Amino acid sequence: MSTAVLARPSAGERARSAAVAAVPYVLAVLAAFAIVAVLIALLGHDPAKAFRAVLTNSFRTPTGMVQTLQKWVPLTLLALAFAIPLAAGRFNIGGEGQLILGATGSVAVGITLSDLPMVVLLPLSILAGVAAGAFWAGISAWLMERFRVNEILSTVLLNFVSFEILDYVASVVWSDPGAGGAVTLPIGEGAVLPTLGRPPMHVGVLLVVVLAAVAAVLARRSVAGFELGAVGLNERAARLHGIRTGRVAVLSMVVAGAIGGLAGAIEVMGVHQRAIEGMQSNFLLLGIIIGLIARGSLTAVPFVAFGIAVLEVGAGSMQRVSGAPVEIVLILEGLILLFILMSDVVMTRRRRSRAKAAS
Amino acid sequence: MEFIALTITAMVPFLFVAQGTMLSGRAGIFNVAQEGLMLLGAAVGYLVSLAVGSNTVGIVVAGLAGAVFGAVLAWATTYLRMDQFVVGLALFFLAGGTASLLYRVVIGNDEPPRIKPLPDVLLGQDLLVYLAIALSIGLWWWLYRTDAGMRLRSVGENPKAADSLGIDVVRTRMVAGTVGAALMAVGGAYLPMVFSGVYADGIVAGRGWLAIALAFFGGWRPQLILLGSAFFAAMDVLAQRAQVLGIGVPHQFVSMLPYVATLLVMVVAFRWALVPQFLGKNYDRESRIVG
Numbered sequence: 001m002s003t004a005v006l007a008r009p010s011a012g013e014r015a016r017s018a019a020v021a022a023v024p025y026v027l028a029v030l031a032a033f034a035i036v037a038v039l040i041a042l043l044g045h046d047p048a049k050a051f052r053a054v055l056t057n058s059f060r061t062p063t064g065m066v067q068t069l070q071k072w073v074p075l076t077l078l079a080l081a082f083a084i085p086l087a088a089g090r091f092n093i094g095g096e097g098q099l100i101l102g103a104t105g106s107v108a109v110g111i112t113l114s115d116l117p118m119v120v121l122l123p124l125s126i127l128a129g130v131a132a133g134a135f136w137a138g139i140s141a142w143l144m145e146r147f148r149v150n151e152i153l154s155t156v157l158l159n160f161v162s163f164e165i166l167d168y169v170a171s172v173v174w175s176d177p178g179a180g181g182a183v184t185l186p187i188g189e190g191a192v193l194p195t196l197g198r199p200p201m202h203v204g205v206l207l208v209v210v211l212a213a214v215a216a217v218l219a220r221r222s223v224a225g226f227e228l229g230a231v232g233l234n235e236r237a238a239r240l241h242g243i244r245t246g247r248v249a250v251l252s253m254v255v256a257g258a259i260g261g262l263a264g265a266i267e268v269m270g271v272h273q274r275a276i277e278g279m280q281s282n283f284l285l286l287g288i289i290i291g292l293i294a295r296g297s298l299t300a301v302p303f304v305a306f307g308i309a310v311l312e313v314g315a316g317s318m319q320r321v322s323g324a325p326v327e328i329v330l331i332l333e334g335l336i337l338l339f340i341l342m343s344d345v346v347m348t349r350r351r352r353s354r355a356k357a358a359s
Numbered sequence: 360m361e362f363i364a365l366t367i368t369a370m371v372p373f374l375f376v377a378q379g380t381m382l383s384g385r386a387g388i389f390n391v392a393q394e395g396l397m398l399l400g401a402a403v404g405y406l407v408s409l410a411v412g413s414n415t416v417g418i419v420v421a422g423l424a425g426a427v428f429g430a431v432l433a434w435a436t437t438y439l440r441m442d443q444f445v446v447g448l449a450l451f452f453l454a455g456g457t458a459s460l461l462y463r464v465v466i467g468n469d470e471p472p473r474i475k476p477l478p479d480v481l482l483g484q485d486l487l488v489y490l491a492i493a494l495s496i497g498l499w500w501w502l503y504r505t506d507a508g509m510r511l512r513s514v515g516e517n518p519k520a521a522d523s524l525g526i527d528v529v530r531t532r533m534v535a536g537t538v539g540a541a542l543m544a545v546g547g548a549y550l551p552m553v554f555s556g557v558y559a560d561g562i563v564a565g566r567g568w569l570a571i572a573l574a575f576f577g578g579w580r581p582q583l584i585l586l587g588s589a590f591f592a593a594m595d596v597l598a599q600r601a602q603v604l605g606i607g608v609p610h611q612f613v614s615m616l617p618y619v620a621t622l623l624v625m626v627v628a629f630r631w632a633l634v635p636q637f638l639g640k641n642y643d644r645e646s647r648i649v650g
Contacts, residue, residue: 143626157569158618331456333456335449337449338453342441
């Protein structure tokens with residue numbers, strides 16, 4: 001540890017350097033939009049109309065905003081579930097399995113104990129979801145640590161197992177005979193998350209805001225956050241300096257699983273009031289892309305997730321208004337990620353050539 | 360007999376994609392865009408076959424489309440040294456988006472016309488079945504019995520040493536990455552031609568991710584990937600069989616069998632499940648850090 005005391009840069013300086021750092025991001029996003037605009041025009045639609053529809057849909061009506069926030073919740077959680085192990089150099093591709101197990105745990109409590117009062121049932125349902133998700137990721141973590149089974153392999157395989165578990169629970173154990181399809185019975189009233197405002201928005205959003213803030217602070221300021229990053233940057237060096245790297249990696253997976261499980265619990269308790277086959281939607285992929293666009297920064301994840309949620313919710317309205325197909329949004333997201341990566345390469349080259357010119 | 364035939368058909372797409380993953384991976388390029396590349400191969404293969412009326416042309420064009428994405432991945436990770444995993448996922452999105460978009464633009468929301476299934480050539484199996492098995496054996500022979508194959512493996516194990524012996528690391532990775540991705544798209548093109556006759560956005564259904572798992576399962580060796588894919592496909596067919604016959608166990612638990620069995624085999628087999636040393640790592644010839 002160095003004992004030199006560095007002067008903290010003033011707030012103005014910090015803001016300026018942050019603004020400079022943001023320039024390549026803005027350019028990358030603009031470039032992605034420009035290419036997609038050309039594509040939309042080639043398909044014979046009006047790009048200006050399409051973009052206006054996709055970007056304003058969330059802000060024009062309260063319903064649009066609620067839809068966006070409702071999408072933002074699982075996206076943020078699954079992005080965190082991907083980004084936290086990523087910081088330790090581990091790849092959690094099991095977010096959807098963890099979400100499904102969380103949903104299963106949550107409905108199990110919400111249905112079997114449906115008579116309990118809300119004070120007991122609500123936290124119990126959330127905890128059951130969190131524990132089930134953590135358990136599911138824990139299997140992969142244990143196989144990774146004990147048997148060196150690659151975590152990509154195990155998380156992917158367990159996703160497929162989880163689909164069957166949900167199918168079993170939703171069409172055999174607690175099947176709703178009137179629903180037609182793999183859908184469970186509704187959970188007890190006490191397990192439904194309270195709502196705020198009009199149109200109603202479940203309070204899970206507040207929970208996620210708090211969780212995202214805590215995660216961001218812990219990643220930057222806590223010993224655990226430091227160890228996590230150290231393992232990811234150089235595992236051997238971290239081990240030599242006395243960090244128990246295996247334990248950090250396992251914990252990062254288990255925490256990720258708990259967060260994925262929370263996403264499942266909130267989807268059940270706030271959105272569907274039951275578990276439905278296919279409720280995992282495409283949250284896993286979007287969570288991965290959000291984690292990558294945020295470049296693993298837990299602080300950036302909620303903001304990126306909001307942007308992606310706006311695009312996803314706006315896609316349908318874009319197709320209705322301008323006729324441009326919803327698939328355009330997938331391409332837009334891929335291009336944004338690719339160009340942000342490219343901007344990294346360009347910045348590194350510029351820095352190198354500037355350093356060369358200076359010496 | 361029918362069981363074997365079903366197993367072989369189920370195995371073919373996995374073989375193409377897992378061998379493509381293995382080929383790229385042995386040169387050090389870890390492609391994770393399988394799911395998107397298969398979707399692209401399925402869409403391109405379907406649309407071209409429909410337009411031209413020839414499945415062969417459809418397969419070739421699908422392979423070429425995959426090759427373009429593979430070349431971009433290889434270029435971005437060698438010349439630009441961008442993170443392999445991240446670029447792979449970005450390409451996954453682009454390939455998947457392109458596939459859906461192509462289909463939507465050409466077919467729209469109408470009832471899609473079916474394409475002709477691949478004709479049987481021998482013993483009631485189509486040509487791609489034999490190609491897939493020949494490819495697996497050929498890759499084994501090429502990687503372990505020829506000089507060029509050994510060079511490719513050396514690039515994935517220790518590019519610095521390979522470079523010092525005059526092997527062109529960047530070119531090897533470009534070729535392996537491109538050919539590997541082409542194979543993945545061919546594996547995707549097989550799906551509409553044999554199973555469904557039409558393209559749908561859910562047609563790949565996680566097979567791409569499973570192929571990555573099978574590459575690890577086979578220890579990144581072509582001959583073991585062949586066995587592993589056969590094992591997995593057999594379990595899958597067995598599970599479907601048990602579902603139809605009804606054996607007193609809920610069918611969902613039977614359907615879990617292939618995945619659970621694969622995991623269990625990995626637990627027992629972690630000793631031989633080797634991974635190329637430089638899998639997913641970029642090579643910087645100017646770097647002073649070794650490994």
